[in-house]
Amino acid sequence: MTPEQDDSNIPDNDNVVLFGDRGETVMPEDAPLSIGNVARMLGVSRLRLWSYEIRGLISRRRSFGASPVYRWEDCARVAFIVKAREVGLSVRELAPVIKASDSAASVEAVKQARWTCLWLIERLDRRRQTLRHVLAEMKLFHDRLSERLPDADAAGTAAPYGSPESD
Numbered sequence: 001m002t003p004e005q006d007d008s009n010i011p012d013n014d015n016v017v018l019f020g021d022r023g024e025t026v027m028p029e030d031a032p033l034s035i036g037n038v039a040r041m042l043g044v045s046r047l048r049l050w051s052y053e054i055r056g057l058i059s060r061r062r063s064f065g066a067s068p069v070y071r072w073e074d075c076a077r078v079a080f081i082v083k084a085r086e087v088g089l090s091v092r093e094l095a096p097v098i099k100a101s102d103s104a105a106s107v108e109a110v111k112q113a114r115w116t117c118l119w120l121i122e123r124l125d126r127r128r129q130t131l132r133h134v135l136a137e138m139k140l141f142h143d144r145l146s147e148r149l150p151d152a153d154a155a156g157t158a159a160p161y162g163s164p165e166s167d
Helices: 035-042 046-053 072-087 091-100 107-147 150-156
Strands: 062-064 067-069
Touching: 035 046, 035 072, 046 072, 072 091, 091 107
Parallel strands: none
Antiparallel strands: 062 067
16 A cells, blocks of 8 residues: 555644644743743754744744744744654655745745655664564563563563653
């Protein structure tokens, strides 16, 4: 089955959190979305934000006093980029998709971005399957190693799966 025929791997909108889903401090809603505030909120550098501006992925449009500020939509885009980069996608791969989401994008750009989305979804799904297999094997290694220790050592020293100590 091709990716365009199978949308079961695509989360519905109710399960998608655009940003602030990793426990970071979220700015108060009335705080100006200046480059410094957005950089702190999303854990990126100002230089990174400027590079996204240069690529046309975000822009400071409104003004707060004399300073241009971002929109919440731009913050959501940056948060998406940060998460996508963490799983191995590049900004170059994401750029056409993000640009095509603008209302001014051409029909051809939107069509191309849809194909890019499907390709990236398929790639991420393959990676997820591989990660599941490796995770299962790693747990098996852990269990086998634990069996080799005396009961007192095995029970008290191992960090549970998924804990910060196990990373």
